[in-house]
Amino acid sequence: MNFTFATLNLLNYVAPPNACYEFHNIYDSEQWQKKQQWIAKQIEQVRPDIIAFQEVFSSEELKQQVLKLGYPHFATVTDPTIEEEYLYTAPVVAIASRYPLDEVCAVDYPSNLTQNQQDYRRQPLRATITLPELGTIDVYIVHFKSQRPMDNALNLESNDTTSLDQWQQACVGRWLSTIQRGWECHLLYHSIIERKKQTAHPVVLMGDFNQSLANSELAALNIHAHPRTDEPTQIAPYQLIDAGAIWFHEEPWSRPATHYHGAKGNVLDYILLSWELHGSSDFPRAELIHYQVLDKHLVNPNFDDDAYASDHAVVSLTLKATL
Structure with a gap:
């Protein structure tokens, strides 16, 4: 059997009359309908079995939308932050699945670590799912801290700041964002x-990493950044590998960007697999048979179709069970 996984940052999925981030950031009914139509079109094109969503403010509306598309199993693990009654300021991640979710929970702070830093800005989600022939897997959904500088990193009064103060604040704020991520x-x-x-359990990790996997702050998830070990057979089952790196191995320059900042494209959205799911183990449970990035709305947008699209590509892959 084949199973398709996908991840999509929805970009401000907030149902009217609510707003997100700014009081004026509200869709009217026509705009909201167009945004939902765009999302439905992407899902119908990819037809994934399991979908990871980021930037979700209106969880119930998303649940109802994906239910109509054939996903009866939906979950989040926390609520978005609301200020001033209708202004949402912190989104959540979500999962939708054609298959039952055996267990869904928040990925909390590890109990065996000494807490000396902040917890997650956006709570990751773990869903345990049993798939025919493939067996039970753990699916993680994440939306790491953005590259936007931390607010008021130097604790300055805004009415007294100079241009130099603002520049210093931005520099410190960007570094604090990097540390948090x-x-x-x-x-x-x-x-x-x-x-x-x-x-x-085999692992699938999907989401918006908000940085290239090659960057140092994401070294834990970059198999190529790990130092050599004398016990590779013990470490290997716990390492995750970027499915896109496998797919574009022969032509890495051809890998599409998943997000653009101006004209510069970056790969920020990833699906990572544990060794049982990509053929590296002695007895793999699956092999990667397809990987795609839906980016037409980013590189060649049509206003009628893409006016309320995401600013991220849809990333998906298909695994074929081998056992």
């Missing part, structure tokens, strides 16, 4: 390892 990455990976030590 790196800390979230290491917290998550530590939790994945601890869970797998207990269950031995």
